[in-house]
Amino acid sequence: MQGSLILRDTLFIAGFGILFYLGIATIVADASIIGAYGESFAQMNVHVFGYVAYTYLLLLMVPLFYWYKYHGDMNRRLEMTGIFALLFFALLFFQAMVVDDIYRGALVGSIVDFLSL
Numbered sequence: 206m207q208g209s210l211i212l213r214d215t216l217f218i219a220g221f222g223i224l225f226y227l228g229i230a231t232i233v234a235d236a237s238i239i240g241a242y243g244e245s246f247a248q249m250n251v252h253v254f255g256y257v258a259y260t261y262l263l264l265l266m267v268p269l270f271y272w273y274k275y276h277g278d279m280n281r282r283l284e285m286t287g288i289f290a291l292l293f294f295a296l297l298f299f300q301a302m303v304v305d306d307i308y309r310g311a312l313v314g315s316i317v318d319f320l321s322l
Contacts, residue, residue, distance in 0.1 A: 217273040221266060228262035255300055255310030261293060 230243030231250050239247075250258040268289045272282060294313075301309055301317040 213273065213276070217269065220269050224262050224265050224269065231258050231262060251308070253310060253312045254297065255304060255308040255314070257293075257296055257300055257310065 226239075226243070227246060227250075230239040231247045233239050234244055234247035234251075236244040247258075250262075254261065268285065271285060275282075297310060297313040298317065301313040304310075
C-alpha cells in the first residue's frame with residue numbers, strides 16, 4: 206500500500222512538472238529562455254492546436270489533480286476523463302470553424318475543411 210502511494214505521488218509530481226514546463230514553453234516560445242526543445246515544441250504545438258495550445262496544457266493539470274486527489278471509483282474517473290476529452294475536442298472544432306488564420310489548428314482544421322466540402 207505504501208509503495209503505491211509513493212508511486213502515485215511521484216507520477217503526479219512528474220506529470221505536473223512536464224505539463225507546466227510544456228505549457229510555459231508554449232507561451233514563451235523563446236529558445237534562450239526555455240531551450241531548443243521548448244521552442245520547437247511550442248512551434249509544433251501552436252501549428253497543430255492553434256489558440257487552444259496556449260491553454261490546454263495548463264488546463265490539463267485540473268484532471269491530473271482530480272485523478273491524484275480522488276482515488277475512489279474507477280468508473281467515475283473514466284467518466285470525468287471522457288468529459289474532459291469531449292470538451293477539448295469540442296473546443297478544437299469550435300476554433301477550427303471560427304478562426305481563419307494560422308492559429309486555426311492543423312489537426313482539426315483539416316477535418317473541418319474536409320467536412321465542409
